[in-house]
Amino acid sequence: MMKSWGVLLFGMFMIAAFAFPVQAQEKDPIKVGAIYTFTGAMAFLNEGIVDGHLLAIDEINKSGGLLGRKIELIKRDDAGKADLVTRYSRELIMREKVDFIVGGYGTIQAMALSAVARDFKKPIFIFGGHSTRITTEDWSPYHFRYAITTSAEGKTLAKIIAEEYLKGVKDPKVYYETWDFEFGRDVHRYFIPAIKEYVPNVKIYEGWPRVGETDYSPYISQILAYKPHVLAHVIFAGGAVANLKQCAQMGVFKNTKLASASVVASNEYRDILKDAIPLGSWSWCYDDESYPGTEEQKEFYERYRKWKGTTKRVVPSHVWPAYNMIKLWEAAVRKAGTLESEAVCKAMEGIKIDTYNGPVWIRDFDHQVVSGHIWGPLVKKPGSDELILDPEKTRYVPVEPYLFTKEEWHAARKAAGIE
Structure with a gap:
């Protein structure tokens, strides 16, 4: 009888010994x-x-x-x-x-x-x-x-420029400026056909600074010489900050409007750029109080x-x-x-x-992901120097119409030799 109890207690001990580590492991983050x-x-x-x-x-x-x-x-x-x-x-x-x-x-x-x-x-x-x-x-x-996606950014940028800046403009001119990198090239792939469809007689100039460029004066000199109606801006992060500040300092925005595909409408950019962004400039962000x-x-x-x-x-x-x-x-x-x-x-x-x-x-x-992005012109909040998106003109642009259909997706993969 004592032997049976001993076996039973030993068995219970072994079960507990193995069970507790499992329970502890389940509680690991x-x-x-x-x-x-x-x-x-x-x-x-x-x-x-x-x-x-x-x-x-x-x-x-x-x-x-x-x-x-x-x-x-x-x-x-x-x-x-x-x-x-x-x-x-x-x-x-x-x-x-x-x-x-x-x-x-x-x-x-x-x-x-x-x-x-x-x-x-x-x-x-x-x-x-x-x-x-x-x-x-x-x-x-x-x-x-x-x-x-770059397809949404490029096509929406073209639509905004055509509708907000180039309506009724004689001999319209656009300067497309981007770092020479994947993002800029891919936006360009969708922007150029779209802007030509919206504005068939548009003349397009292009500037392709190297990635990480800090001195944009050669490209800004081109902008000042060409006198485009709009700067289509596709430089991002710290490069966008340096580029736009130099554009403002050299007087680009006295005669040229700004439209950016580089989320400069986001609060993150607004806090840094402040007056370097000309009022009325169109750009986008993921979320905004407007x-x-x-x-x-x-x-x-x-x-x-x-x-x-x-x-x-x-x-x-x-x-x-x-x-x-x-x-x-x-x-x-x-x-x-x-x-x-x-x-x-x-x-x-x-x-x-x-x-x-x-x-x-x-x-x-x-x-x-299927979501959307918010496009609008930047204005000053009434009674303040704070930049906000104009609540009267801000629009929510769904991304799905600009995405590949399933058939287009398969076609793109086949063209790349993947399928």
């Missing part, structure tokens, strides 16, 4: 890697993105977590370099054992992340990387992309300010899309009921959330 540029010329654009991720994660954790576990964000600074993106993403997967990665503001960073997603079969959600190749030639079953201006949007801004511990009225424009990225992933994980990569990626296809800017979802074939 879900790890999310975040690879963005926190130093250098793009840093000011990435801070709001991480805030959006952290706000969503904090709210999920406070409401009980995800699949019964808390979420932890592990950050890495890619310093704007693709090789660091590759290095850190591999480290996060192999050493930190992350379940999910977000990141990739620029196109080269996005391309590096898409390769890692394909190699490691790990779900990766890319914030930026606007080039259409991210979801065509570089497509994989494991990466997803939030950013507005649209839709609903109570739901105001409540989101208040939640952010309270979470951030700030009384600053202006909320970075990148907070909202970055918040949505985590919420889309959360919805997919809950749908899948697991963190297993294949199941999560499958669940992300077609997943949809409701937001104050309308529904946001991920297309099931190319993994592109």
